[in-house]
Amino acid sequence: MRRYDFNQSNADHTLFLKHQQGKVTSPIIYVDDMIITGDDTKEISRLQEQLAVEFEMKKLDGLKFFLGIEVTRSQREILLSQRKYVLTYWAEVGLLDCNPPDTPIVQNHKLSQHTNQVPTDKGRYKKLVGKLIYLLCTRPDIAYVVSVVSQFIHNPSEEHMDVVKQILRYLKASPGKGLMFSKNNHLNVEGYTDADWAWNVLDRKSTSRYFTFVEGI
Known part of the structure; x- marks a missing residue:
């Protein structure tokens, strides 16, 4: 992936990113499973062709299943x-x-x-x-x-x-x-947090809870 000018994410080493001309391509790899997403359709097609030269690839349609996680989508929801x-x-x-x-x-x-x-x-x-x-x-x-x-x-x-x-x-x-x-029609980020104030009966520590919503609930 680095040879193809992708940068490896520091947050998740299975994630790679490539930015060019205001667009992004992002493959995520786990052993022999891969998801490729982004808004640069030409770069996605080029990456698939490059990988097919070196590996036996099976090209599937839209993402439906990955590592036990099922993906269901409509025009407005995933x-x-x-x-x-x-x-x-x-x-x-x-x-x-x-x-x-x-x-x-x-x-x-x-x-x-x-x-x-x-x-x-x-x-x-x-x-x-x-x-x-x-x-x-x-x-x-x-x-x-x-x-x-x-x-x-x-x-x-x-x-x-x-x-x-x-x-x-x-x-x-x-x-x-x-x-x-x-x-949704906005990019608002909302966060909520709470704690139970030393309720743990073992060590008297607090348990914190938080919710973060991006683009609404």
């Missing part, structure tokens, strides 16, 4: 979701017939560690939480509760496992929920 990933996840843990709760964790929970806690399968707990972490790519609504259960990954109990299962049941209500990017 939706990123992980529906298939969630459905496969349920099949693995046997929760396809469960009833979904209204929230991923009970309100004002006091999840902590205790000397007399009942231990659970550490390997299984770690695997389930790891998959939930990847799901955060498109499900910020479970970001807080996943951060909570991640704190106990080295010494989980049955109580902690019950919360993980509640998250999984919660996801059943809307497996296709994701991030919606809509086309």
